[in-house]
Amino acid sequence: MRRGHFSLKDLPAWCILNNVAFIDVKVADISGRGYGFIAEKNLVDKEKDQNDDDVDFTTLLTVPRDLVLSAEGVEEYAKESKAFRELLNAAGHQSTRGDILLFLLFQLVLSSPDYNGGLGSSTPWTQYFSLLPAEVPIPTMWHEPELSYLEGTSLEPAVSAKLGTLTKEFDHLRDKLAGLSYWNELISIDETITVRDWILLDALYRSRSLDLPGLGESMVPCLDLVNHSSQATAHFQINSKGEVDLRLHKGCLVATGEEITINYGQDKPPAEMLFSYGFIDTASTTNSLVLPLEPLDDDPLSAAKLHAFGKVPKLRIKEDGNGMPQVSAPFVYLMCLNEEDGLAFRVLQEVDGSRHLKMFWQDDDITDSPDTIHTRLQHHELNKIFELRFITIIFDIIQGQLEKLSSSLAKPESARDRIWQAASHLRSLESTLFEKTLQVLDENRTQLLQEDTVIEYLRSMEADQTDIISAEAAENEEDFS
Template sequence: MEPGNFPLDEFPTWCTQNGVYLNNVQVALVDIDERGNGLITTDEIVSREDDLEPITLMRVPRELILSSKSIDEFALEHRYFRQLLALFDDGSTRMKMLLFLLYQLVLSSYDHYGGILSPSTHWTPPPPSPPGALPTDSPPWTPWTQYFSLLPSYVPAFSSFTKVAHSYLRGTSLESAVAAKMRALTREFEDIQKRLSSMPFWGPIVEDALEFQDWCHVDALFRSRSLELPNSGTSMVPCIDLVNHSSRANAFYEQTSEGDMVLYLFKGCVLPAGSEITINYGHEKSAAEMLYNYGFIDPDSPVRSMTILLRPQQDDPIGLIKFQLFSEAFNQYPKLKLYAEEGVVPHWTGPFLYFLCLNEEDGLQLIPQQWPDGSQQWEVFWQGVNITGQLDTLKDLIRDHESYQVFELRVCCAVLGFVQRELDNLLSTRNGYSPSSRTEGDFYNGASRLKSLEADILRKCVQAFNEQVRLNFSVRLDRCLATRGRF
């Protein structure tokens, strides 16, 4: 489905009509690295370190912020969106956002409404609603309908590429995450097709215009442009989301107590006319997170971390139960996060490893509980105390145990094993495909950069963790020999 074209030169009018304040800045095409639209200064802006308040560059009223609450309010006045929301709302803000964006795509598309985008477009109210139905005399589009078509029709994220492009991620930490995400998107879209096909308004749209790539597109828009706000939760903010990323950003945003979003210039910045305004999309986001969410890796980012999804050995029944228990308790797969920043000793976090490496002879018990309906649920005990809800704090619970050093050695060996296997897998993967287009070439370069960064992280961690295992083993052996105790 092709969205309409909202001309960039009409954007100032849109801002004026919708209460968006711009201070010496404008949205324009940014040619650097072909990043599309961005925010640039129209005149020189000088900010001094001793200014009492940072300079305001942009203010977006709370009425324009897209949140779970605002979507619910929108549904009350728009019958066809209300139908969509009633069928697929799973309670998550993500699904509400995707459905809203999908509806805006339909409203703005030439495939359906003929591209109703201009602020001056005349609207004719529909016939009166049937008795008992909620009124539908509001215009079918909103400021977001017009704004939606200002957003890029192509998002450089994995869901915008072919399966061949996905193969570039083989061996990286994103390989399984991307595969799982694409399966989930496929299931969601097939469900949409099935449920809407027989509905008068939605049926023809699903049959004639809506494609799987449209669903991938709105998911990519949400993933790359949503923010976590203190007063609104997960939200999307028009205009703010046009500001590009830099690890050396010159601006930042905050939500006011009134709910407005304000973009501020950092104190001490002097920007000539034509300078780009940038923000930092995430000071602690890894290269994989940046590529997954935004489709690029910042070469200047100092962050050197990666996350490994841990998987059980199929021949270890107790291990399988532990993985299941931990996954259900925290609604996610067990993970091992590695850190290898410059000037810092490589280290890791992963509370599941302590659970994995403890056994019954240590004092850990897994006891099945039978429920009246016949189902079975496992509970975890340590030294006779039920710790089923505390599996992520197990390291603290065992710290005073006389065999704590032994436990630490086991965990270090397990971590080293996972990291070494990940490195071996990454170094052994090769793909025989060549990019078939410029966009695939960009993704190939990003995936290659990710492989290089993760291989470097894994090598540093293997070296550091080998040394830790050696030291832990030496300490434990020395104590054993000194006391003639049991290792």
């Protein structure tokens, strides 16, 4: 749907009309960073020196509570607008995110030059919505060819899954609104609103929402224009009146003309920053990633293990304070085990006829605590064998990812520089982390192979295999004669 127009020069008047207070800061278009906050004078935290005439108050921005887009704000607007209440009752009340996206969808229509009336009057958010970008550089909004840049990265499955979810959400929305003639015409008949609009609304929410004390997931107009820095100079908080303040950090100095920043997430890894905000902080020292796990193809217990685990299995790799990669993958320990080791599944039938799958290790019921399997294995006589299996599976998974990342990827002529650079940076970071992890795993595997328990076990397995081959050969010879 076509977007409305609301320029940056119109923002001061909007702020005055809606009681948004800027204190010696302004919004400016910053090269390479989009809109951001700039100091209009030397700013110093007032608690540092209260006698200096150049010292400003630490509050830089105040936004009234009634402008905050939260679960509370959505419900208040539903009381005021009958048309929005009908939309919310038909397709909302599932999650805060979902309700906020419906509110943004409402503002998208109200602010569009194609809007012909019928939904009631506009709100302060109607104008402000038109100031928000029509393109957000997060991967769900990348062009189809650009998604290939993520092949082999931890974002490849995450973005694919997210796009699938957004498509299902939009299809569900279309079905739910089929009974509302106004919305049915926009979405299903004229297709004025498409899944691409829904993806944009999700991108705006994901890149601009924050968690406010007492309000939860929220979007705050004007505050969402502040850019990120790991060396942030400001932070936000709720004041005694319930308003949202942007405040300078204690003891912090920002010179005239310098940018004021906040920290979007102290410990967010590169993939998460790119997924949610469309960039990677080059100054961040956090390096980690998450990969989804698939059961082994030849495991007859794979379906039972997945069901008993109860959540999506994942592999996490994170560098510790010394830069050493640490691996966490509880489900892989289940992948390592079979019935001969002592893993068992039984179906329990209740008196009411319901049936439940129960998981046992060495006859102990571990259905309610599948994550504890690693701790239990530590006390088993074959613990070293299980660790060797664990390392082997993880090694193969990571090696496969690294092979994908190592394949040469030439920059297409049509590639947008910002997206190409972000994807290339992510590929480089994750390749390095994979290589370091493989090195650590290989060292651990070498140590395990020198353990007496492992040596004896492997010898016995080799002997058993030899006996099986000999028996099969004898049987085949007898059959032939």
